[in-house]
Amino acid sequence: MTVFKKDPSLAELREFTHQTLTMLSEQNIPDTPEAHESRDRIESLAAELDARLNAPVTIGVVGEYSVGKSLLLGTLLGKPDLLPVEAGPSTGNITVLELSRGEPGRPTTADENTDVAFLTEKQLAACVGAVLDDLVRVLDERHPHLGAGVALADYNPVTDARGWAPFEAWYPRLWPAAGGPVAYEAIGAAHRDAVTELCRIRDAALSQRDLLGTSVGVSRKAVGAALVLGAAQRTPEIPPKRIVQPFDTGQLKNSDTVVAAEALRRAFPLVEKVTLRVEVSPDHWDLSGLISQDTAVRLLDFPGINAAGSFGRDTYLSRRELVSVHTILLVISAVRPESKGASTFWDMLCEDGREPQGLASAALVAANAFDLAKPPTLMDVPEGPLPLRQLLSHSAEVNGVHVYGNKFVHHREDGIVAVSSIAAIRAHQLPYTETSSETRERIHKALADLDPPGAKRWEKIADRLRRADETNPWTDRLRAYDNDGGVQRLRLLIDHHVRRHGLDQKLERARGSHRKLWRELSLLQRQVHRAAGGEQPEEYRELALRLGEFRDLLGLMLPTLYQLTTPAPRVGGADGASYAAELGGRPPRREEIADSVRDDVFDWREWQELLGRAERDRNHLVPRSEPPAQGGIKNLPRPGRTAAVAAQAPASEESADVTLTFLDRFRALVDRRTGEEHDQLRVWFDHWAAYWQDEFGRLREWMADPATDSLLNELFTRLRGSAHRADSQLNHLWTALNPVHARERVEELASVPGPTSGDQENRFPMRAPHALPWDHRMPRLEDQRSEERERHPLLVVQLRQHTADAAARLVTEHLGRTLALIEKDLVALYSKTAEYLPRENEVRAPRKPLGTEPHSGGDGAGAAEVPVEEPIDILIRAWSDD
Incomplete structure (x- = not known):
């Protein structure tokens, strides 16, 4: 599909809309139902685009x-x-x-x-x-x-x-x-x-x-x-x-x-x-x-x-x-x-x-x-x-x-x-x-x-x-x-937001209409060219039209698949990928997930406890914990639990003084967030598949028609040289038209276990199990300055940051690997689909036996004329990025 020039502005889209309507008034439309339907759709989409461009x-x-x-x-x-x-x-x-x-x-x-x-x-x-x-x-x-x-x-x-x-x-x-x-x-x-x-x-x-x-x-x-x-x-x-x-x-x-x-x-x-x-x-x-x-x-x-x-x-x-x-x-x-x-x-x-x-x-x-x-x-x-x-x-x-x-x-x-x-x-x-x-x-x-x-x-x-x-x-x-x-x-917030995002949001909505209009113009252009040839039977004109539509949709989809694992552009940025990514939605953004995981780590109550202890300490250091009290009233075992079992229970609650507490927190967080991101991947894929299932709906209905299937079998067998190869490629095309079918494979990939316990411990930034410097069991350092440095709240802040970064990396790296596998499978399916689709000049009826029609070649009056550039060709060439 011919690609529209990158990142059109509002002014450019206005000019494009005007030129599209001018082209329609000058273009001779082939006298076929599909060409007239395409013209009507172009008029409707141009009106929709114009309304969005001029809307407040x-x-x-x-x-x-x-x-x-x-x-x-x-x-x-x-x-x-x-x-x-x-x-x-x-x-x-x-x-x-x-x-x-x-x-x-x-x-x-x-x-x-x-x-x-x-x-x-x-x-x-x-x-x-x-x-x-x-x-x-x-x-x-x-x-x-x-x-x-x-x-x-x-x-x-x-x-x-x-x-x-x-x-x-x-x-x-x-x-x-x-x-x-x-x-x-x-x-x-x-x-x-x-x-x-x-x-x-x-x-x-x-x-x-x-x-x-x-x-x-x-x-x-x-x-x-x-x-x-x-x-x-x-x-x-x-x-x-x-x-x-x-x-x-x-x-x-x-x-x-x-x-x-x-x-x-x-x-x-x-x-x-x-x-x-x-x-x-x-x-x-x-x-x-x-x-x-x-x-x-x-x-x-x-x-x-x-x-x-x-x-x-x-x-x-x-x-x-x-x-x-x-x-x-x-x-x-x-x-x-x-x-x-x-x-x-x-x-x-x-x-x-x-x-x-x-x-x-x-x-x-x-x-x-x-x-x-x-x-x-x-x-x-x-x-x-x-x-x-x-x-x-x-x-x-x-x-x-x-x-x-x-x-x-x-x-x-x-x-x-x-x-x-x-x-x-x-x-x-x-x-x-x-x-x-x-x-x-x-x-x-x-x-x-x-x-x-x-x-x-x-x-x-x-x-x-x-x-x-x-x-x-x-x-x-x-x-x-x-x-x-x-x-x-609130007024200033709205002012700032409209100035910063208002035009970008307006441009986003206009580009959605523009993409549909550009696609429809490509369809009409093929119909005009086909009518100029004049020799193809009706069923082959329809076949070429639908396969061209399939090719156009793949031209829109494949760039978004290649970008699944790349960082998403910020809203309002100039990256042209931003509006290609709208087609079916983006998967979870790793940079946002990393920020969210870090926030989760920062919310652990243990950090607040340690910083609070330092805040209340007269020297503003994390004070040492007190050893457990000796003697006192012993715990009474609950009904159904023997004294021996009760004696095996931990003597104290989880403590912010030992690294094992933080490691347990770290493991639980990584396991939970990995599962949540897999769920987000499933949600994204369901949305993506539903979008493209709908986009392919008309083609799916067309391909399911027995008459279409017979025609495709004839064409692919003729082009590929064997009925077996034709059948295999047509099955591949049918699979591509049903993206929801990939749900089972995506579910399999999204169900792969997250980082193992060993991976988590290896990436955990503290030695575990180990007592932290403010634990009462740690020996006091002879050098007072070293003692202060070991128990300074800055150490807590550094440990918090290192732990947050480690958790974020573990979660996002696993998500990235899963997403890369999904991208690999989807790209393989749809790039191969694009390869299997016949080129436009290959979609022709079988040649009739030699001698059944007069030969029209040569240099005389019957020689082919140089094709005339149509108004729609001029429009598409003027706005093409090719």
Whole structure:
């Protein structure tokens, strides 16, 4: 396959898209079904690429309901009452905030009108199908007697000619009378709630008049009143009845806010998203550094996952829109950071093909409501420098944010900020008059609970953390919170992130569309050339086309296989491998695993114990341990254990004074992490195989056709000289089209035992078993300076580093060997596949016997003409890297 020039920029991709559309207007398309289909796909892909190139850098604000996303977003923009803010879940739809820079001295303002976009009929069918399929699947697993699959399998009420009738005939079974096949109590309320949501969608779909697929301008007040999820209600005690109340564009545009809100409330299940234009005051957030020709910015406030009143529609809407999001601002609760909703969003992003490494670079975490986190008293911790580990062990809130936030940003500490909308509202004197009276009362109460103005509740702890470690992330994080609730730090974080990663993330999404477009252009070019020849039968034109498509896919795959064991380029780097590696994902990155293993070693409590002993020692040396006490009360053996057995038990607990303790820790860590990395390898391969299984799907279906098989047998037998060789090579091609078949071999390689006990002991940086210098059994050195040097805490730090490095090397070296074997097998399979594929000029029908057609060669009028360069040839040559 002709290769596109390396690392195209956004400007180059824009020019390429323009030239592609120009080429289509000039190119004569062969009059064959496949050529016309290819042209249509090129037009569609060019439109997709153009849309991604011209789309703003999009920041998705996601999280579980009730974490205060909407209030935080409004506060961030200088207008806390910008979006509906209620005690319960309030954001029922995706809200798009299109940002522009306002005038200095003026407050942040929003347009009085919004654009309400409704689902198309196709999107509505997909949404209903997703909710219904999930409901049927779960019910068939748990309550097969309800007959969900029998009644509703392969059925979609939006597209089915029977409409909603089959659904309406079935769903009352979830409200069974006494004596039914399944008791009422046995059917979970969540299933009845999902049916209730489908009924609301049904009522809206039957009530709307020509609204599907349209966008309607509606007043912001009407939207604020209508597009909120109602207070959590009890599950209906009887099956919901059909309620049809017609509404149309005129009612939505009504100047009477009450009328418009009521119509929009009925239309709510059909709304895809609401777009609001906001002029942001530069006094609050100066966007001039973000907004330019290439970096227009918009914020997307997503519906809270798991909100009462929504049972699948919000997930469907979020999944569709998250595909185009460049940066994710994940809002978690500072007092309960680990939430199912945040993980749900993250899983959706991973399932849609994003790599965990790329996601980590695209993510920011805001720990909201940090005003509810109270500084710990630390009464049992000596004054002076405060190691972060001690703060984490004394503050559940700080520890929760530290641990859970890092799961999303992968130890990129500058990606986490502690914030409080309430503290920011007071610090910046922001008005919130457009909120409901209930919300205003809650904000008043929360403001009253804050510390007095000017108080720096975290300053003392922040300073002690700095004195212990100037590089720790929490000093600046806590001081930023004390300053203004952390909102200014969050703005700066977004500024920096968009400038550093925004264009890279946008370029990543555009390149995904571009790869598909380039591949399709290569297919059309072959069809144009084939049509110019004119002599090949239809079946051989199809054969050449499909084998060419196979060759193109291998051209994309093989470079990624050769790079499996090479270090991955950093996001935003200029390495062209970065977007080749997106095809199926990257295996675990050894440099990241090494860092993680080192972190695990650094977390061993024994290091903290030794450094703590030195910190408390008046000479700041690791003091010698005390010998075990003699005499005293002897232990009593437990029931069932004899005194002799009890006497054989260790006399003391594991000690930080002997190397055997650290060796045991070392072995356990290496064994555990080796197993975990093997699991990661399996996950990566499953993702990789699923990606390419899907990419090869059309070719697999084509090759499985008996007519295709017969044609391939004829061609390969003719080219290879024997039926046996042809059969062997075709079997090889079929194997290559089924990458999931390699799962068994990868499982075998990933199950190879890790480093042996002997390997571990040989690489362990301390002599074992051996007492360490601070063990009471070690003789004192006559030279005081030598004694001090042996027990200096620096020795502990050095031992910790050497142990961490040794563990990291053992784990990553084993992973590297395993990955090299996987790479070797996959490269062997697919490089041989590329070798077996016939060249394009070899895919020809058998020659007819001599004399059956007039000979057309020679120098006369019948001589072959010099081929004319087609518009598609000019385009591909101009942009080719060959």
